[in-house]
Amino acid sequence: MTLSLSNFxxxxxxxxxxxxxxxxxxxxxxxxIGWVRANPDGLSDRPTIGINGMWPVPRIEAAVGDRIVVNxxxxxxxxxxSLHFHGLFMNGTNEMDGVAGVTQxxxxxxxxxxxxxxxxxxxxxxxxxxxxxxxxxxxxGPLIVHDPENPFAHEIDEELILTVxxxxxxxxxxxxxxxxxxxxxxxxxxxxxxxxxNDTQNLQIHVEPGKTYFxxxxxxxxxxxxxxxxxxxxxxxxxxxxxxxxxxxADMIYMTASQRYGILLTTKxxxxxxxxxxxxxxxxxxxxxxxxxxxxxxxxxxxNPGASLPTPSTLDSFEPFDDFNLIPYDQEPLFxxxxxxxxxxxxxxxxxxxxxxxxxxxxxxxxxRLPSLYSALSTSTFAANAAIYGINTNSxxxxxxxxxxxxxxxxxxxxxxxxxxxxxxxxIARSDDEAGDFxxxxxxxxxxxxxxxxxxxxxxGYIVLRFRSDNPGVWLFHCHxxxxxxxxxxxxxxxAPLELQTQKQRSPVPKDHYTACADSSPPIPTQGNAxxxxxxxxxxxxxxxxxxxxPLPAGFTARGIVALVFSCLAGxxxxxxxxxxxxxxxxPVVEEQAKGRVRExxx
Numbered sequence: 001m002t003l004s005l006s007n008f009x010x011x012x013x014x015x016x017x018x019x020x021x022x023x024x025x026x027x028x029x030x031x032x033i034g035w036v037r038a039n040p041d042g043l044s045d046r047p048t049i050g051i052n053g054m055w056p057v058p059r060i061e062a063a064v065g066d067r068i069v070v071n072x073x074x075x076x077x078x079x080x081x082s083l084h085f086h087g088l089f090m091n092g093t094n095e096m097d098g099v100a101g102v103t104q105x106x107x108x109x110x111x112x113x114x115x116x117x118x119x120x121x122x123x124x125x126x127x128x129x130x131x132x133x134x135x136x137x138x139x140x141g142p143l144i145v146h147d148p149e150n151p152f153a154h155e156i157d158e159e160l161i162l163t164v165x166x167x168x169x170x171x172x173x174x175x176x177x178x179x180x181x182x183x184x185x186x187x188x189x190x191x192x193x194x195x196x197x198n199d200t201q202n203l204q205i206h207v208e209p210g211k212t213y214f215x216x217x218x219x220x221x222x223x224x225x226x227x228x229x230x231x232x233x234x235x236x237x238x239x240x241x242x243x244x245x246x247x248x249x250a251d252m253i254y255m256t257a258s259q260r261y262g263i264l265l266t267t268k269x270x271x272x273x274x275x276x277x278x279x280x281x282x283x284x285x286x287x288x289x290x291x292x293x294x295x296x297x298x299x300x301x302x303x304n305p306g307a308s309l310p311t312p313s314t315l316d317s318f319e320p321f322d323d324f325n326l327i328p329y330d331q332e333p334l335f336x337x338x339x340x341x342x343x344x345x346x347x348x349x350x351x352x353x354x355x356x357x358x359x360x361x362x363x364x365x366x367x368x369r370l371p372s373l374y375s376a377l378s379t380s381t382f383a384a385n386a387a388i389y390g391i392n393t394n395s396x397x398x399x400x401x402x403x404x405x406x407x408x409x410x411x412x413x414x415x416x417x418x419x420x421x422x423x424x425x426x427x428i429a430r431s432d433d434e435a436g437d438f439x440x441x442x443x444x445x446x447x448x449x450x451x452x453x454x455x456x457x458x459x460x461g462y463i464v465l466r467f468r469s470d471n472p473g474v475w476l477f478h479c480h481x482x483x484x485x486x487x488x489x490x491x492x493x494x495x496a497p498l499e500l501q502t503q504k505q506r507s508p509v510p511k512d513h514y515t516a517c518a519d520s521s522p523p524i525p526t527q528g529n530a531x532x533x534x535x536x537x538x539x540x541x542x543x544x545x546x547x548x549x550x551p552l553p554a555g556f557t558a559r560g561i562v563a564l565v566f567s568c569l570a571g572x573x574x575x576x577x578x579x580x581x582x583x584x585x586x587x588p589v590v591e592e593q594a595k596g597r598v599r600e601x602x603x
Contacts, residue, residue: 024065024066025063025066026066026068026069027060027061027062027066027067027068027069028069028070028071029058029060029068029069029070029071030052030071030073031051031052031058031070031071031072031083032051032052032053032073032075033049033050033051033072033073033074033075033076033081033139034049034050034051034053034075034076034077035047035048035049035050035076035077036048036049036050036053036054036138038050038055038138040167040194040196040199040200040201041167041193041194041196041201042201043169043193043194044169044193046169046170046171047137047171048137048138049076049081049129049134049137049138049139050138051139051141055138055199056138056198056199057138057139057140057141058141059141059142059143059144059161060085060127060141060142060143060144061143061144061145061146062119062144062145062146063145063146063147063148064119064120064121064122064145064147064148064149065118065119065120066118066119066145067116067117067118067119068085068115068116068117068118068119069114069115069116070083070114070115070116071112071113071114072107072112072113072114072115073112074107074108074109074111074112074113075110076109077109077110078109079109079132079134079173080100080106080107080108080131080132080520081106081107081129081131081134081139082098082099082100082104082106082107082129082130082131083098083115083127083128083129083130083139084097084098084099084127084128084129084130084421085097085115085117085125085127085143086125086126086127086128086143086258086419086453087121087123087125087126087143087241087242087260087424087453088119088121088125088143089422089423089471090117090422090471090473091120092503092507093116093117093507094422094472094473094474094475094500095373095504095509095510095513096115096116096117097421097422097473097475098115098127098130099130099131099421099476100130100131100132100367100371101131101367101368101371101372102367102371102372102373102474102476102492103371103372103373103473103474104371104373104513104516105370105371105513105516105520105524105526106131106132106520107516108516108519108520108521111515111516111519112512113512113513113516114510114512116510119145121145121242122145122146122149122150122242122244123145123147123239123241123242123243123244123260123262124142124144124216124217124218124239124241124242124260124261124262125142125143125144125145125218125242125260126140126141126142126143126163126220126258126260127140127141127143128140128141128220132172132173132176133172133173133176133222133482133483133485133486134172135220135222135482136166136167136168136172136221136222136482137172140220141220142161142163142216142218144161145242150244151244151329152214152238152244152247152264155212155264156212156213156214156264157211157212157213158211158213159213159214159215159216160205160213160214160215160216161198161215161216161218162197162198162205162215162216162217162218162277162299163196163197163198163199163217163218163219164195164196164197164217164218164219164220164221164226164228164255164279164297165195165196165199165219165220165221165222166192166194166195166196166221166222166223166224166281167192167193167194167195167196168190168192168193168222170190175190176483176486178190179483179486179487180355180356180357180486181354181355182353182354182355184356185350185354185355185356186287186356187348187356187357187358187487188287188288189223189285189286189287189481189483190223190483191223191288191289191290191293192221192222192223192224192281192293193293194294194297195224195226195279195280195281195294195296195297196297197277197297197298197299198299201297201298201299202298202299202300202309203299203300204299204300204302204309205277205299205300205301206302206305207267207301207302207303208267209267209268209269209270209271210266210267210268210269211266211267212264212265212266212267213264213266213267214238214262214263214264215235215262215263215264215265216239216260216261216262217253217255217260217261217262217263218260219255219256219257219258219259219260220257221257221258222257222481222482222483223257223285223481223482223483224257224281224282224285224295225254225255225256225257225281225282225415225417225456226254226255226280226281226282226297227252227253227254227279227280227282227318227320228252228253228254228255228277228278228279228280229251229252229253229277229278230265230275230276230277230278230301231275231276231277231278231310231312231313232268232273232275233265233267233268233275233301234249234251235249235263235264235265235266236248236249236250236263236264237250237253237261237262237263237321237326238262238264238329239260239261239262240259240260240261240262240323240326240450241259241260241424241452241453241454242260242424242452242453243328243329243451243452244262244328244329244330245326245327245328245329245450246326246327246328246329247264248321248325248326248327250263250320250321251321252318252319252320252321253320253321253323254282254318254320254321254323254456256415256417256454256456256480257417257480257481258417258419258454258480259417259452259454267301267303268303270303271303271304272303272304272307273303273304273307273310274300274301274302274303274304274307274308274309275300275301275303275310276298276299276300276301276309276310276311276312276313277298277299277300277301278296278298278312279297279298280295280296280297280318281295281296282415283295284415285414285415285481296312298312323450323452323455324427324430324450325450326450327448327450328448328450328451331448332426332448332451333447333448334426334428334445334446334447334449334466335403335426335466335467336403337403338402338403338404338405338466339399339402339403339404340398340399340402340403340404340405341404341405341406341407342396342405342406342407343361343406343407343408343409344360344361344406344407344408344409344477344491345360345361345362345408345409345411345437346358346359346360346408346409346410346411346412346416346457346479346489347359347362347411347412348412348487350552351364351548351549351550351551351552352549352550352551352552352553353549355549356487357487357488357548358479358484358487358488358489359488359489360394360489360490360491361394363391363392363394363548364392364487364488364489364548365392365393365394365478365488365489365490365491365492366390366392366393366488366546366547366548367546368389368390368392368530368545368546369524369525369530369531369532369544369545369546370517370524370525370526370527370528370530370532371474371517371524371526372389372393372395372474372492372494372530373473373474373509374509374517374525374526374527375388375389375529375530376389376474376494376497376500376501377501377504377509378526378527378528378534379528379529379536379539380501381498382529382536382539383494383497383498383500383501384397384494384497384498385397385539385540386494387540387542388529388530388539388540389492389494389529389530390529390530390531390542390547391542391545391547392545392546392547392548393492393530394490394492395491395492395493395494396491396492396493396494397494397497398469398493398494398495398496399469399496400469400470400472400496400499401468401469401470401496402468402469403466403467403468403469404466404467404468404469405464405465405466406425406464406465406466406477407438407462407464408457408462408463408464408465409436409437409438409462410457410459410460410462410463411460412459412460413459413460414459415456415457415458415459416456416457416479416481416484416489417454417455417456417479417480417481418454418455418456418457418463418465418477418478418479418480419453419454419476419478419479419480420453420465420467420475420476420493421475421476421477421493422471422473422475422493422495423453423467423468423471423475424451424453424467425451425452425453425455425465425466425467426449426450426451426465426466426467427450427451427452427455427463427464427465428445428446428449428464428465428466429443429463429464430455430457430458430461430462430463430464431458431461431462431463432458432461433458433459433460433461434459434460434461435458435460435461435462436460436461436462437462438462438464443464445464449466454480469495469496471495472495472497472499472500472503473495473496473500474492474493474494474495474500475492475493475495476490476491476492477491477492477493478490478491488548514526529541529542529545530542530545530546531543531544531545532544
């Protein structure tokens with residue numbers, strides 16, 4: 001598979017984008033979301049969620065200042081859906097953020113829904129379902145916002161888009177059910193079956209000598225971070241998550257799920273050889289590594305179609321560029337001391353149903369009865385009280401235009417990529433592995449911190465993040481490993497709710513958004529607290545709100561649950577063997593032996 005045709009179409013789009021007639025266009029996309037079949041790794045043909053009968057799904061492209069309109073028609077038949085536009089701030093249009101249970105009701109099967117928003121941020125983004133762990137089944141694609149004022153435009157000869165991702169042969173509903181289960185008390189995440197690049201393998205990217213390519217890299221994975229490198233080449237990092245950076249030379253980068261990089265690759269003048277482009281899934285994330293798993297995906301930088309395609313070299317170790325050392329191009333200085341600082345402590349633990357869940361501050365997220373945005377819009381001044389959103393939304397109310405600081409202490413032995421909707425954030429401190437909790441007494445912060453919307457915390461370590469609460473809305477902060485979203489590693493930022501109410505009086509939530517709630521089965525309320533109570537006297541009454549399972553009885557541990565589960569399974573198997581043996585027909589020899597023992601016993 002080559003990129004020649006897509007390069008032509010992409011270049012044509014760029015010419016249109018940068019023509020004077022198209023600078024503030026409306027880009028309309030009509031998406032019929034339905035099932036197709038796909039087999040991107042050549043090992044398993046499976047049902048996949050496509051758009052307009054196709055998979056991979058279309059990319060969304062626009063220029064800074066454009067309006068994007070996406071008309072969704074859910075034709076899945078057996079699932080609801082939504083679309084989130086990852087990394088876009090949605091200033092003034094929080095209801096377009098696309099998170100089911102937070103900013104909208106999920107779109108019922110057979111229903112239509114319109115997303116309509118203006119983009120004022122250049123950069124590399126992506127869109128994906130944000131509903132019931134759905135996007136790893138195929139509903140994810142690139143979203144590119146072109147910049148007529150790109151500070152590196154004078155160096156760029158051509159642009160390319162390159163996605164990496166993991167891939168599962170089984171569908172998500174069944175995988176989630178087995179993941180969050182008493183039979184998986186340690187919370188071992190399902191391991192992907194393959195790695196992909198541009199939703200395929202062995203991709204060939206034809207290049208010309210002596211040119212500089214701006215490559216937009218996107219990790220659309222459910223789980224796996226990937227190490228990425230191009231053999232025989234270095235490149236310059238000039239963008240991360242929509243934030244331009246001072247150019248930084250690198251030979252290898254590490255991309256967590258949902259992170260993006262913009263790199264400048266200048267090709268060689270020698271065209272005698274071709275080179276491997278390699279993505280390698282981070283096996284440290286996996287509890288076990290199946291013998292059959294190929295954790296690498298290889299594409300090829302093709303200078304000479306007549307030359308052979310190389311076999312990638314084996315590496316002794318991975319040494320990626322540390323993104324904490326990047327400097328934003330605009331050199332935004334460190335935000336002042338925070339107006340509001342709070343801790344989020346991460347842990348994984350079991351609840352009373354025996355399953356393993358993820359927690360911030362001992363709270364695991366559960367989707368409320370109605371979207372939290374609708375609670376914020378319908379509860380007058382009570383919207384500024386976190387209690388009305390329910391315990392299990394893990395809500396924090398932020399005042400308008402303040403400096404907010406999140407101190408995240410990772411009490412888990414795994415890496416986690418944390419993403420904030422509606423913002424990017426300054427990463428002002430990040431520890432090494434096993435550093436323990438953040439200690440402000442020993443902290444020094446960079447004068448110009450790096451900035452992005454998804455940032456990794458290391459095992460048993462910490463990160464410290466700052467952002468300005470200048471975007472009224474209801475925004476999630478969560479781990480972007482989809483298994484951890486499903487198991488509850490989410491907090492809700494209720495940002496400037498009273499200002500949000502004023503904003504939405506001027507530009508109300510569209511009627512088709514409320515229709516999606518009315519058409520849900522059962523219908524979902526659109527007013528009141530997290531329990532759907534609309535009487536102001538009842539706003540603090542959360543009876544009927546969704547909640548997590550009860551805690552484990554005192555003394556139970558994950559190890560004890562494992563022992564109990566296997567003891568029960570062993571007991572059941574033992575009984576089954578006895579029953580099978582008892583029902584089996586006796587052979588003549590065994591029957592005669594049994595009669596002899598009976599005679600000896602005098603029976």
